[in-house]
Amino acid sequence: MLEDSTRTNWDQDQSAEVVDKMDAMEEIATSQHLPNIPLARKPEPPSDYLSHFPTANLPHQRVEVGDARKTPFDDKSVDLIVTSPPYWQKRDYDVDGQIGQEKEPQGYVDAMMDCLKEWRRILRHTGSVFMNVGDTYKNQSLVGIPGRLEAAAIDNGWQIRNRIIWAKAGGMPEPAKSRLANRHEYIIHLTPRPRYYYDLLAYSDDVGNGSNPGDIWWINPERNMGKHLAPFPTEIVRRAVLLACPVAVCSSCGAPFRRLTERSDQLDPTRTQAVRAMQLAKEAKLTPAHIAAIQATGVSDAGKALKVQNGTGRNSAEVRALAAEAKKVLGGYFREFTFAKRRSMGWERSCVHVDAPQDRGVVLDPFMGTGTTLRTAYAMGRSALGIDLASHTDDLLF
Numbered sequence: 001m002l003e004d005s006t007r008t009n010w011d012q013d014q015s016a017e018v019v020d021k022m023d024a025m026e027e028i029a030t031s032q033h034l035p036n037i038p039l040a041r042k043p044e045p046p047s048d049y050l051s052h053f054p055t056a057n058l059p060h061q062r063v064e065v066g067d068a069r070k071t072p073f074d075d076k077s078v079d080l081i082v083t084s085p086p087y088w089q090k091r092d093y094d095v096d097g098q099i100g101q102e103k104e105p106q107g108y109v110d111a112m113m114d115c116l117k118e119w120r121r122i123l124r125h126t127g128s129v130f131m132n133v134g135d136t137y138k139n140q141s142l143v144g145i146p147g148r149l150e151a152a153a154i155d156n157g158w159q160i161r162n163r164i165i166w167a168k169a170g171g172m173p174e175p176a177k178s179r180l181a182n183r184h185e186y187i188i189h190l191t192p193r194p195r196y197y198y199d200l201l202a203y204s205d206d207v208g209n210g211s212n213p214g215d216i217w218w219i220n221p222e223r224n225m226g227k228h229l230a231p232f233p234t235e236i237v238r239r240a241v242l243l244a245c246p247v248a249v250c251s252s253c254g255a256p257f258r259r260l261t262e263r264s265d266q267l268d269p270t271r272t273q274a275v276r277a278m279q280l281a282k283e284a285k286l287t288p289a290h291i292a293a294i295q296a297t298g299v300s301d302a303g304k305a306l307k308v309q310n311g312t313g314r315n316s317a318e319v320r321a322l323a324a325e326a327k328k329v330l331g332g333y334f335r336e337f338t339f340a341k342r343r344s345m346g347w348e349r350s351c352v353h354v355d356a357p358q359d360r361g362v363v364l365d366p367f368m369g370t371g372t373t374l375r376t377a378y379a380m381g382r383s384a385l386g387i388d389l390a391s392h393t394d395d396l397l398f
Helices: 012-031 048-052 105-122 145-155 200-207 234-244 272-283 288-297 303-307 316-339 372-379
Strands: 061-065 078-083 123-133 159-167 184-191 216-218 248-250 258-263 342-348 358-360 362-365 383-388
Touching: 048 342, 061 372, 078 105, 078 234, 078 372, 105 123, 105 145, 123 145, 123 159, 123 234, 145 159, 145 184, 184 234, 200 234, 200 258, 200 342, 216 234, 234 372, 272 316, 288 316, 362 372, 372 383
Parallel strands: 061 383, 078 123, 078 362, 159 216, 362 383
Antiparallel strands: 123 184, 159 184, 248 358, 258 342
């Protein structure tokens, strides 16, 4: 946890010194050949709200004082948990019942498994957890906290869908002389079930870099002139919400609305082969029907060619003929169009309650801290829930 683990009593002199060091690091970073890290996007409600969910109930907020292992929230009431638990043996918040000050790593793992047990109760069937996890050095060795948590979670019936690398171009200075400075952390994506809500199209359209942008997130820590010198980045929360929190859910059963998509004739312009394929298609004046035929037949001339358009097979001969024409022109580049981009065609219910009203998706942070997760989720049009053992936060939530 970044946001909560920095809750400490820095005085003004110490704060100024650290800020100066961070300024110096930023100057060094800009002079080196470091990855081109895009600026964080401002969290905002998706345009789908205006066009597809104009009558959905407004998002709400709820903040509680309590333990992440025993929350007051209803069963199956949350779509997504985005959180950053206290790191083991880092900050002592001097709060009764706190997690993170256990004497041994296994005690910390056990406490986090108690959290996951509770979170399974409140997650809907299509829910996910995105958890920022850091490691700790003890006796000059990494303890392996992320791996221990993953193994224990698997043993407790969870699925580890991704271990996302949160990579940073810079960071706080480290005094170590016998190892490299740490410049990454983990965002573990866990699900209680094999099937869950996941909107890869919205995410890839937003962040770019192809139809599946990959599991490395280059996000620099955010600056904060208050007590939290390196807060949990808004961008991490924004990406998790884009991926795994539905825009709207059924108010009767909580089932998410699912995005309807279709394959287009547009390819990824960042790939050299795709650019060449589009150039050849343009020069040969191939029609959308040619591209659709390629996508219907796939690499071979069999398969889906018998089930195109209306699914009756009546167009199969014509489709095969169009595909043959296109493949003759494109050569080996025809395969590029079998991986064309998908586009959104709207939304559909995933349940039988056709007349039930629509609610917003719900995001929870069970280690709320200063409320970065809540502010970001609410700004994106989702309902936001938070709980923390501390009876107050350092900054205003809303």
